[in-house]
Amino acid sequence: MEISFTEKDLQFRGQVRSWIKNDYPAHIKQKQNNGEKLSKQDIIDFHKALSLQGWMGYNWPVEYGGTGWSSTQIYIFQKEFGLAGCINILPFGVGMVGPVIYTFGSDEQKKRFLPNILNFDTWWCQGYSEPGSGSDLASLKTKALKEGDHYIVNGSKTWTTLAQHADWIFCLVRTETTEKKQEGISFILIDMKTPGVEVEPIITIDGEHEVNAVFFTDVKVPAENLIGEEGKGWTYAKFLLAHERFGIAVVGASIRQLNILKDIVAGLKNPNLERKITELEINLNALEMLELRLLSDLENGGHPGAESSILKIRGTEIQQRLTELFVEASGEYALIYPGPHGHSNNQPAGPAHAAKSVSKFLNYRKASIYGGSNEIQKNIISKYILGL
Amino acid sequence: MNLNYSDEQQMLRDQIQKFCESDYSFEKREAIIKSDNGYDKDLWKMFSELGWLSVPFKEETGGLGYGPVELTILFEEFGKVLVVEPYLSTVVISGSILDNSNFSNKSKLIGSITSGEKHISLAYIESNQTFDHSSLSTTAISDGNTLIVNGMKSLVLNGGNADHIIASVMLDGEFALVLIDQGLSGYSSNSYPTVDGQTCAEIQLENVSVPSESIIAKGEDAINLLSEAINLATLCISAESIGCMTACYLKTVEYTKERRQFDQPISNFQVLQHRMVDMFIETEMCKSLLYKAMLECDSNEPTKFKSVSGLKSQIGTAGKFVSQQAVQLHGGMGVSEELLIGHYLKKLVAIDSLFGNSSHHLNKYISS
Numbered sequence A: 001m002e003i004s005f006t007e008k009d010l011q012f013r014g015q016v017r018s019w020i021k022n023d024y025p026a027h028i029k030q031k032q033n034n035g036e037k038l039s040k041q042d043i044i045d046f047h048k049a050l051s052l053q054g055w056m057g058y059n060w061p062v063e064y065g066g067t068g069w070s071s072t073q074i075y076i077f078q079k080e081f082g083l084a085g086c087i088n089i090l091p092f093g094v095g096m097v098g099p100v101i102y103t104f105g106s107d108e109q110k111k112r113f114l115p116n117i118l119n120f121d122t123w124w125c126q127g128y129s130e131p132g133s134g135s136d137l138a139s140l141k142t143k144a145l146k147e148g149d150h151y152i153v154n155g156s157k158t159w160t161t162l163a164q165h166a167d168w169i170f171c172l173v174r175t176e177t178t179e180k181k182q183e184g185i186s187f188i189l190i191d192m193k194t195p196g197v198e199v200e201p202i203i204t205i206d207g208e209h210e211v212n213a214v215f216f217t218d219v220k221v222p223a224e225n226l227i228g229e230e231g232k233g234w235t236y237a238k239f240l241l242a243h244e245r246f247g248i249a250v251v252g253a254s255i256r257q258l259n260i261l262k263d264i265v266a267g268l269k270n271p272n273l274e275r276k277i278t279e280l281e282i283n284l285n286a287l288e289m290l291e292l293r294l295l296s297d298l299e300n301g302g303h304p305g306a307e308s309s310i311l312k313i314r315g316t317e318i319q320q321r322l323t324e325l326f327v328e329a330s331g332e333y334a335l336i337y338p339g340p341h342g343h344s345n346n347q348p349a350g351p352a353h354a355a356k357s358v359s360k361f362l363n364y365r366k367a368s369i370y371g372g373s374n375e376i377q378k379n380i381i382s383k384y385i386l387g388l
Numbered sequence B: 001m002n003l004n005y006s007d008e009q010q011m012l013r014d015q016i017q018k019f020c021e022s023d024y025s026f027e028k029r030e031a032i033i034k035s036d037n038g039y040d041k042d043l044w045k046m047f048s049e050l051g052w053l054s055v056p057f058k059e060e061t062g063g064l065g066y067g068p069v070e071l072t073i074l075f076e077e078f079g080k081v082l083v084v085e086p087y088l089s090t091v092v093i094s095g096s097i098l099d100n101s102n103f104s105n106k107s108k109l110i111g112s113i114t115s116g117e118k119h120i121s122l123a124y125i126e127s128n129q130t131f132d133h134s135s136l137s138t139t140a141i142s143d144g145n146t147l148i149v150n151g152m153k154s155l156v157l158n159g160g161n162a163d164h165i166i167a168s169v170m171l172d173g174e175f176a177l178v179l180i181d182q183g184l185s186g187y188s189s190n191s192y193p194t195v196d197g198q199t200c201a202e203i204q205l206e207n208v209s210v211p212s213e214s215i216i217a218k219g220e221d222a223i224n225l226l227s228e229a230i231n232l233a234t235l236c237i238s239a240e241s242i243g244c245m246t247a248c249y250l251k252t253v254e255y256t257k258e259r260r261q262f263d264q265p266i267s268n269f270q271v272l273q274h275r276m277v278d279m280f281i282e283t284e285m286c287k288s289l290l291y292k293a294m295l296e297c298d299s300n301e302p303t304k305f306k307s308v309s310g311l312k313s314q315i316g317t318a319g320k321f322v323s324q325q326a327v328q329l330h331g332g333m334g335v336s337e338e339l340l341i342g343h344y345l346k347k348l349v350a351i352d353s354l355f356g357n358s359s360h361h362l363n364k365y366i367s368s
């Protein structure tokens, strides 16, 4: 057994660190350091900077303009970005629809969509969930009926992250009513500017606008926007789920948060809280090591599958626990409403991190719900690993 | 032994329940929160007319002479619909301090509380993070018949609406509670919304000159008045939490029976059934601790502080568990601002932060 990275991988890590140190957009870093809210343009700027470096396709093969990195390199890249507190790379384009297009799309589609993803000229959002179909995604009802060389789409999607900024949405739609509900589902790309597409904000308990309801009324979508074969959408969606394995444990970001928390708590003389933080640190060590075990498996020809559900469950539990401890470290100042300060522009007294801590605590309740809820992840483990 | 409410208590409960069910819809609450004062003056007046603002006060001072049991009845019901009216700060905390004091002007002040005319807030927190409010930097220096007060108070519940505050000060080096009018020169306040839809304020006192008759109590007396009031308030918000937790499990049971996934109500899934059972059990355990603490407070047992700490410590962890699971079992709907369910989580975060969080009370329990 051997736990260290190779010389080459360490060199690669140095490169990543150096980019973060020298080339990460300074205006974004400054805003993040000051705890300011990032604008849409900041997020675009970050992705553009990444493109410029040629790292946007960090998980793509070289032939489609990706980096062709090994699993270890992808792991190092994501970990370092997390540790440094970089903005999250939006998964919808490069992590989700991109791989589906280069794996199942036509040459025409590859030419049309892939470069825009790598340049971040198109902001993608994910239209899977519907009001009636969350965990049971295959029951989705949004219909796409073929009429000549178009599909007419009717229905609605919900919880669509950042759809308010998106140029395009990739959707699972029902093109046929079949006995087995998975079989009538297709994967289609829709321009958000098409007449009949409407986006309505959904405000979450942290007071933020991050998710939306998206409505489709007689939306005319060119048939060439359908990916692969009609009725195969479910297969593509499942492929996509298996594709994003690492990163869901967000170990890097959690280690960073843990260290920030330790600094805050160092001055508080609160042994109870210190104990809880230590317990969390041990859990985080376990998660980090589990991720490395899966990585090693992958690099040595294995095919880890449902194990990634453990990463999702424990990763989000740790993320959520961290936010709870930040709130605890805020003491009484956790009382102040984290949203925009309605009545006054003055910052209230108390620790600087307090309002943000509560806001994040509330926001991160989502982590155990989205991307396949933690209950669903446990169903997967019990079925595919324990054989129950 | 009889752990049931008396007829009179049951009547009070029915009355409050009826109000909460028919006059405090989610939409109404939202509108109240967005209004300028952050509470509904008409409802406050109605509370007064129904006698609710007189509940804890002694009969000599014009109250109904009820005690902790009646207060917890009220707060449990308030918790179910998340009432934002400032009952805690004005009636429970300031009311308790005044009612138990020998303050010369107390009857008049209590009268102004029960009639719904005035709000009084306790200002005892200064900016620190440790729940320890005995070391103060706010000072009051005697100068003939007046006191000159200087300092800054933080997290004053309903402070923006307060006509007077009761401020903790070091009065010529001794701990004291002093009544200060909001209109005095050198008094300024800055109001903030709280996470649970109420408001609190930061209050700056700059060479505020108050008459020396404004001293409510000094030394041991002042310390005792403060700890009695905070203990009672802690009991009340614990009852409020139990109202929240009860609503959380009831609403979750209802939701999971209606929400269908995989061609069946999600309440069919045993893992969710057990989760809801755990939510229910946690609520019942907290309610049992509430009964213990409430009865000890009612008969003024010396153990009442310890029992309230035990209760508050459990409320912190159980409340978080129950409300987080309520959100989790609602899926995406749980994190939507448009549903009451996520607001229970916010309320329970606020309550955990008030008067000492779970760890703080665990320590207090150990050392008492």
Ligand SMILES: Cc1cc2nc3c(=O)[nH]c(=O)nc-3n(C[C@H](O)[C@H](O)[C@H](O)COP(=O)(O)OP(=O)(O)OC[C@H]3O[C@@H](n4cnc5c(N)ncnc54)[C@H](O)[C@@H]3O)c2cc1C
Pocket: A125, A126, A127, A128, A129, A131, A133, A134, A135, A136, A158, A159, A160, A161, A162, A211, A366, A369, A370, A371, A372, A373, A374, A375, A376, A379, B259, B261, B262, B266, B269, B271, B272, B328, B329, B330, B331, B332, B333, B335
């Ligand atoms: C902040 C946020 C962002 C999101 N972003 C997107 C996005 O960009 N695009 C998108 O398509 N979707 C998005 N989603 C939707 C997300 O994927 C769904 O919320 C998730 O799949 C759960 O579905 P639901 O909300 O309908 O809950 P439901 O499926 O109704 O589940 C309710 C509860 O029942 C449990 N449950 C359901 N079935 C079972 C079972 N068989 N066994 C045990 N327990 C079960 C669940 O775990 C949950 O606790 C987002 C959600 C959130 C909260």
